[in-house]
Amino acid sequence: MNIETDWNKIRKHFNKSFASNFYVSVASVDSENNPTVTPIGSLFLNDNQTGFYFEKFPSKLPEHAKSNPKVCLLGVNSGRIFWIKALFKEKFTDFPAMKLYGELCERRKATEKEIKRLNRRMKMTKGLKGNTYLWKTMEFVREIKFIKAEKINLGKMTAEL
Numbered sequence: 001m002n003i004e005t006d007w008n009k010i011r012k013h014f015n016k017s018f019a020s021n022f023y024v025s026v027a028s029v030d031s032e033n034n035p036t037v038t039p040i041g042s043l044f045l046n047d048n049q050t051g052f053y054f055e056k057f058p059s060k061l062p063e064h065a066k067s068n069p070k071v072c073l074l075g076v077n078s079g080r081i082f083w084i085k086a087l088f089k090e091k092f093t094d095f096p097a098m099k100l101y102g103e104l105c106e107r108r109k110a111t112e113k114e115i116k117r118l119n120r121r122m123k124m125t126k127g128l129k130g131n132t133y134l135w136k137t138m139e140f141v142r143e144i145k146f147i148k149a150e151k152i153n154l155g156k157m158t159a160e161l
Contacts, residue, residue, distance in 0.1 A: 001098075003049055003149045010149050011045045013098050017075030018043070020082075025074040026053075028064040028104075036060055042138065043073070044117055049146045051100075054118060054138040055107055062142070065104040071144065073100040086157060095161055097152035105143040114141055 003010070017024060023039040030036060038061050042054040055062065061071075076097040086092040110118075118138055125131040151161060 001149045001151050003100075003146060006149060007047070007049055009095070010098060010100065011047075013077065013095050014043070014045055014073075014075040014100075016077045016079065016082075016094075017097075020078040021076065026061065027072040027074070028061055029068050029070070030060070030064050031067040036064070041134075042118060044114070044121075050143055051102075051146065052114060052141040052143045054110065054114075055140050055142045056134075056138055061104065062107065065142075069104040071102055071104055073102070073144075074098075075100070091157050091160060092154070095151050096154060096158065099150045099152070100146050101148040101150070102144045102146040105145060107140050107142045110139055110141045 001010075014024065018041075023041040024043050026038045026040050026043075028036060028038065038058050040053045040058065042056075043051060044053070045051040074097065077094070082094070083096070086096070115138065122131055151158065
């Protein structure tokens with residue numbers, strides 16, 4: 001999978017993954033080379049092989065970035081109808097999962113545009129208490145520069161993709 005020519009497909013996939021899970025998984029490695037995975041519910045992909053997430057709750061990712069900024073993101077489309085159709089037809093019509101490899105950049109203040117993107121995504125939950133707690137004061141983001149993309153292979157069910 002070519003990260004530049006397939007970037008629009010990658011972005012669409014991660015949007016579907018978020019819609020079916022409300023998060024993506026971010027794998028990182030600590031200073032002692034122990035792997036860990038962090039769920040991130042505020043990842044956004046830009047149109048230039050970069051992305052960002054709001055860094056309010058993650059505590060391990062910022063620590064790991066000090067010694068090893070490399071990360072791997074896993075986005076899985078967990079839509080039930082998507083999977084049932086694929087199981088019935090014995091093939092997927094779209095990618096069930098993808099990985100993105102990248103590097104974390106420095107934490108910085110979120111731009112107005114980035115905050116608007118977050119508010120637009122979370123609009124459906126605006127009147128709920130949890131929305132206020134989780135997303136009201138999102139001030140800082142961490143950008144990610146992606147270098148490689150990989151589709152998940154499920155044998156003949158993904159062979160045509």
